[in-house]
Structures are given as structure tokens and as C-alpha cells.
Amino acid sequence: LNPIFNLSSLNLSHAGDGRSRLRQEDSPPRIIEHPSDLIVSKGEPATLNCKAEGRPTPTVEWYKDGERVETDRENPRSHRMLLPSGSLFFLRIVHGRRSKPDDGNYVCIARNYLGEAVSRNASLEVACKFDIPLSSSGRNGSFRCPSCIVEEW
Template identity: 90%
Template sequence: SRPRLEDAAPRIVEHPSDLIVSKGEPATLNCKAEGRPTPMVEWYKDGERVETDREDPRSHRMLLPSGSLFFLRIVHGRRSKPDEGVYVCVARNYLGEAVSRNASLEVAILRDDFRQTPSDVVVAAGEPAVMECIPPRGHPEPTISWKRNNVKVNDKDERITIRGGKLMISNTKKSDAGMYVCVGTNMVGEKDSDPAELVVFERPMFVRRPVNQVVLADDTVDFQCEVQGDPTPTIRWRKEEGELPRGRFEIRADNSLRLTQVKAEDEGSYTCLSENSVGKAEASGTLQVHVGPSRKYHSISFLCMRVLVLHMFLRL
């Protein structure tokens, strides 16, 4: 029979788009066709016709009146992947058929195991710190973020850069220390790595330094030295020109150096040396001893003589 003037061959007016969906979630592949008479739509996956609820009412695939293919849930297993593949919709009437563009339906996955977990890092304050992880395999490829003590790391801080799987902190501070977790995220969800600790030690830093002092001989003098750092620094003293005066020095509980009965030979530079596992520091103060002028003593002898005074009276 001849085609009617108002009849038209099918044409696809809405093509399906590629989809990435999570296992168990619903999904729709859109397809809309025009033609007269109204075309019948069928779907094919990887070249084979797709069975829908039109053929099997128990099917999880439904052919909608518009021609779109609706999945009640995406079925996906390690061995069976019945919904993943390349789809086309085909619209037919007696005047011919139209085939849509290909559309891939891929199932998003996110594995459990990190390919590389971050390791503990120990740095001195002011040094850079780098932590690195490789997230679990996933599709789409997981993005990476980091948490410190369960709070998301703010990469807007100009000291912090997150690039690929690396977390880089320049000029570390004591406040950067903590437990860090690498987080891999895609549309399936997110996975946390095992935690890694960032330890930020502090080099010795002087709170009070020894100062230059001038004293008199035989006086007592104290050189102060107060240092902070992590781990707690050790402190020792030395005299730059020789040894500490034997028997006349004391290192006190506050780490100050006390010299007693100072002598001229005690003059010189006294240095406080501080050290911990990440650094050293030293500070010095000089001592000048003034000896008073020597005094000369003279012996004085006193001679005592008895004088007898006689008073005589003459009568004329």
C-alpha cells in the first residue's frame, strides 16, 4: 500500500546520554521518537535486544510510554553485569526505522582497600610536611580530600596544597600536628584510609638568654638560661676560654649557672647550649670581674712615757 501523505518515517528527537550509576540505584536512558504512525521503540544492549516488562512483568527494566528505558534498580555483581553495556534505541514504523546514538551505561564502583595508605611523618616546625595516599580503585576515579582529627583539611590555607594523592604543608606549625585520614570519594560514597600521625617538633628556642655582667671580685653571679622546645631540650654550660671554675659553679634547677667567689681569671664568655632531636641553639653572656685597688698598710708605734710633774711653792 502507498504511504499516506501525512505519514512520516521515524526520527529520534531525544537521544540517550551516557550514564554512570550506582549499583542498586534507579536509572533512566531517555529516548523520544517522532513519526506517523507513532513508532514502536525497542532497545538493544551490545547488539542484543533488551527484555523489558513488556515481555516479562517481573523484569526490573521498564519501557516507558515515551520510549525511555527505566531501570528500577541497577543490577551488578562480580560475575554478572546484566545492565552494564552500550545501548541504542530503535524506533520503527512501516515507513522505516531510526536508530539513536550509542549511550553507555556504566556502574560506579568504589573498592574498599587503599592502594597506598598515608604514613606517619615527623618534622620540625617550619619544615614542609608531605603525606601521600592512593585511593581505592573506583569508577569514576575517586577524588581525594583529607581530614585532620576528623575535621576536613582546609586547602584554602595558602600553606596547604592537595594535589593528586599528596597533602603538602609548607612551613608547618605546632597546630598542624594530629591524626590525618585520606578520604577517597565518588558517587558511590567515600572511604577513609587508616589514620597517620603528623608530629611537629619544635627546635630549642630561648625564652631567657644569658646577659653580659660586670661584678666585683668575690661576688656571686648568675647567668640565666630558659629554653622551650619539643621534645624538651637538654641544657649544658661551657666557658669559651677554659673550663668552668672547679668547685665554684653550680647549675641550678632552673638551668641557670651560678658562680661564687668570682676571681679575675673567671672573666670570659659563658655559653648556654640547648639541644633536642630536631635542633640546637646556643646563647652567651660575658663576665667582667673588677678587682678593687690594693691597699698598703703601715705599722705605727706609740711610745708612752710617764711624766712626773712637781709643784713647788716658795715662801719669800
């Protein structure tokens, strides 16, 4: 919908009937806090921030790799919560074979009857943990580093 209202179309017969009131306070959604890229360890909590303004207050939905993200509002057993601010909170980051992993590219979309606003993309990466056993046994080693040759121009 176009928020521009043509006042020349009003006449006195419209006065007081409630159908021609211009709601100047209404505005389309606008993202005022975009999500940022995150690197999080498996099993740890995380938050992708998104904050939008508009009137009426926009609803916020999240999409991961183009698919809508299911939150606790649709599934009370979900490990993802849509916060009142519009941010997406992960109780724990999932990354495994048994469930769909959380890593991917996320975007939030804020909507009201005047339109929608789309945030910047944010990537969520799961940090890999490596357990490298330390050993005090073995042979000494040496490394050879090639010298750097600089030529003048």
C-alpha cells in the same frame, strides 16, 4: 517503502475506491531525543532517554551490546521498564555475578511501516564504591614531586 507517490499513475477509475488514497500525514520515524552516557551506582534507579516521532507512532526497542533488551513488556519480573515515551527505566542497576549486568552500550530503534531510526550509542557504566577505612594511627609520610622543566621553542 518509498513515501513518494507518483500521481501520474492515477486516473478517474481510481476515484472513490479507497485503494489510491495518498496518506500524506504518514511519516517515517525520527529520533528527537537521543540517550546520553550515564554513570550510576549499583542498586540505584536510572533512565536512558529516547523519544521518537513519526506516523503511525513508531514502536521503540532497546539493544545492549547488539542484543535486544528484555523489558517488563516481555517479562513482568524484569527490573527494566519501557516507558510510554520510549525511554528505558531501570528500577535498580544490576551489577553482579548472579544476573546479567546492566553496564554496556545501548541504542534505541524506532520503527513503523515506513522505516526505522536508530539513536546514538549511550554507555551505561556502574560506579564502583570503595569503602576505605580511615585510620588515625601510622607513620607520617612525605611525597616528592618532580619539578617541571619548560623549554622555549
